Amino acid sequence: MMIELRQLTKHFQTANGTIKAVDDINLTIEKGQIYGIIGYSGAGKSTLIRLLNQLETPTSGEVVIDGKVINQLGKQDLREARQEMGMIFQHFNILWSRTVADNIAFPLEINGTPKEEQSRRVKELVELVGLSGREDAYPSQLSGGQKQRVGIARSLANNPKVLLCDEATSALDPKTTDSILDLLVDINQKLGLTIVLITHEMHVIRKICHRVAVMEEGRFVEEGPVLDVFRRP
Numbered sequence: 001m002m003i004e005l006r007q008l009t010k011h012f013q014t015a016n017g018t019i020k021a022v023d024d025i026n027l028t029i030e031k032g033q034i035y036g037i038i039g040y041s042g043a044g045k046s047t048l049i050r051l052l053n054q055l056e057t058p059t060s061g062e063v064v065i066d067g068k069v070i071n072q073l074g075k076q077d078l079r080e081a082r083q084e085m086g087m088i089f090q091h092f093n094i095l096w097s098r099t100v101a102d103n104i105a106f107p108l109e110i111n112g113t114p115k116e117e118q119s120r121r122v123k124e125l126v127e128l129v130g131l132s133g134r135e136d137a138y139p140s141q142l143s144g145g146q147k148q149r150v151g152i153a154r155s156l157a158n159n160p161k162v163l164l165c166d167e168a169t170s171a172l173d174p175k176t177t178d179s180i181l182d183l184l185v186d187i188n189q190k191l192g193l194t195i196v197l198i199t200h201e202m203h204v205i206r207k208i209c210h211r212v213a214v215m216e217e218g219r220f221v222e223e224g225p226v227l228d229v230f231r232r233p
């Protein structure tokens with residue numbers, strides 16, 4: 001399997017006591033799956049997805065990605081493990097002073113990929129996400145959907161095995177949301193990429209996810225194939 005969470009727990013200490021943001025979660029996600037985690041605000045979804053790439057370290061438990069317990073890796077190994085994971089965000093996290101092409105090349109620049117290889121890769125990615133012809137545009141000249149396409153292309157620059165999506169369509173209108181979801185399915189099928197997404201929108205889960213977990217107060221209250229979990233009574 002691609003991802004395994006074992007008794008994963010994250011507590012935050014606050015003035016008002018301990019918050020169990022993620023509370024003893026066990027989960028297996030197979031390679032190539034599109035896995036959705038849905039829940040209301042405060043359920044623990046962001047904390048959970050941040051634990052997957054170690055933006056948060058767990059209070060206890062293990063995060064296993066592609067056979068590696070990533071919360072026990074040293075700095076260098078963690079950096080390598082992180083390159084296998086791309087992430088996209090609600091507000092795109094793009095660099096406003098850089099063109100589309102330079103945004104997409106950014107992760108490649110950072111890890112010292114040769115210029116020629118960068119250009120080749122950017123060309124591929126621009127085509128993959130449907131932004132051909134917009135390479136020299138700045139983010140302020142793009143629609144919300146196009147900005148997210150830039151975010152997606154950049155997240156794929158290092159050929160990750162897993163794509164983490166943090167409310168990736170929540171800032172977009174319904175039609176644009178559908179076009180971005182279609183793109184995620186396309187990427188899932190073409191690249192065999194495993195996708196984990198968090199959302200508060202049922203529609204997103206129904207449209208593209210294979211399996212879903214429903215999260216409340218740090219725990220999964222339901223988990224299974226989307227058609228079973230959301231079967232109409």
Ligand code: ADP
Pocket residue numbers: 012013014019020021039040041042043044045046047048
């Ligand atoms: P969701 O993404 O589902 O809205 P979060 O993971 O953001 O949920 O939050 C889960 C719970 O953990 C909430 O009660 C939130 O206030 C709390 N929380 C999240 N991050 C922190 C933090 N850094 N410090 C203290 N409490 C936090």
Ligand code: ADP
Pocket residue numbers: 091096140143144145147171172
């Ligand atoms: P959209 O309208 O497509 O949802 P936004 O314009 O709201 O995207 O951008 C999302 C985030 O980026 C917001 O936090 C916003 O303040 C910030 N932002 C938008 N445009 C710029 C800009 N030109 N320079 C810096 N930050 C920006």
